Amino acid sequence: MEIIWSKKSQQALNIIYEYLSVEKEVLAKEIISCIINTVKIKIYNYKHIGRAGRILGTREFVLSQYPYIIIYTIKNNYLYIVNILHTSMKYPK
Secondary structure, eight states: OEEEEOHHHHHHHHHHHHHHHTTOHHHHHHHHHHHHHIIIIIIHHSTTOSEEOSSTTOEEEEOSSSSEEEEEEEETTEEEEEEEEETTSOOOO
């Protein structure tokens, strides 16, 4: 199974890093690493680990150590990372 990061999810990683690295670069790197490793290890190996998503056909994995939600779906043998949201953000429709 291949992991595909959508443009939105890639942009979200960049925004998270840019925002946090202004004052806390080590924390920014730690969070990005945590998100990527969660996708590569937890979600990849346990596809249904997250809860059912608010958008039909998606799943959501809430990071326990940081306030982020990884939104993903599984299609045609691909793990597709849809987006990454901060838990305080309004959920997009």
